[in-house]
Amino acid sequence: MEDWDDYRLILSLARSGSLRAAAADMGLTHTTVSRRLAVLQDTRGLLFEKSPGGYAPTTLGSALIEVAERIESLTLAGQRHQRAADQDISGVITLSLPEAIAQYLLLEDLIEFSQVYPAIDLRVETSYRFVDLDRSEADVVVRGAQEPPEHLVGRRLFPNRVTYYGNRDYLNSTPEDELIWIAPNAESRTPGWLENSPYPNAPIGLAIDDITARHRALVMGLGLSRGACFMADPEPSLVRLTADAPDALQDIWVLTHPDLRDTPRIRVLMDFIVKAMTEKKALVSGDTGLRPA
Structure with missing residues (x-):
């Protein structure tokens, strides 16, 4: 088997466990993938066994999966080195960052x-x-993380800080025993956030996992919420519910793959983002002077 596309098929099926998902991953039809797998198994031997839970690799399949992973790693490394060799400040850069940071912090800068x-x-x-x-899903990332992958390179900036907020009109018009919280879904909640809040007895009235939708619900006065300072402090309708210092969550990082660290266009983008974020440190840290009602 000399065709890299055959190895891609083996790798995609191993990772997804289904022909349909493998077809979507490779940009092919289900019929094409099914036919190619049948040809492979006719010529190479039984690579996968079909079960109610999907396709499981045989011993031979597992061995070829390891080969495919090594080939993939070398192919991706070659692509990164090719991109890194371009010394012009031009070309394509894929930047990955959270929607909230893109929308509320860096949109104008980008x-x-x-x-x-x-x-x-x-x-x-x-x-x-x-x-x-490593798989070139992006060239540069901006992320909150405690410990990002050790081999990545870049800058750790400062923590993203959060505290408790409410809409001023909602607070003035709602009796305390009728206040509710807008929270993330249960698996995304920070332990102790409700118990340590200014209203620990208020129930969770609405669970919204998307941070921007949760923020809009807070601004609209649909309940109280714990939110990022950089999103909530600029909102004139919101007030903090406590005078305590905001809580620090994950540090914000600007990172790239080490193979790309010296590529001029990557360097200028990372430097630009670091500068833009540093200028907004007070906002992210909750030091903008906003005080509770």
Whole structure:
């Protein structure tokens, strides 16, 4: 088996466990993937066994999966080195960052970057998942993390800080025993956040996992919420519920793969983001002077 596409098929099926998911991953039809797998198994032997839970690799399949992973790693490394060899401040950069940071902190800065460096094709993808730089899912990431992958390179900036907020009109018009909290879904909640809040006896009236939707519900006066200072403090309708210092969550990092660290267009983007974020440190840290009602 000399065709890398065959190894890609083996790897995709091993990771997804289904022909349909493997087909979507490879941009092929279910029929094409099914046919190619049948040909592979006719020529190479039984690689996968079908079960109610999906496709499970045989001993031979597992051995070829290891080979496929090594080939994939070498292929991705070659692609990164090829991109890194370009010394011009031009070309494509894929930037991955959380939607909230893109929308509330860096949107204007990213537009400015594109104006300052028109030869760079900046492609912004928003995600809260820590994308895989080894697999070239992005070139640069901005993420909150306690301990990002050790081999990545870049800058640790400062913690993202949060505290408790309410809409001023909602607080003035709602009796204390009728206040409710807007919270993330249970698996995303910080332990002790409700017990340590100014209203520990208020129930959770609405669970919204999306941080921007939760913020909009807070601004609309649909309940109380624990939110990021950089999102809530600029809102004139919101007030803090406590005079305590905001809580520090994960540190914000700007990172890239070590193979790309010396690529000029990567360096200018990372430097630009670090500068823009540093200028907003007081906002992110909750030091903008906003006080509780």
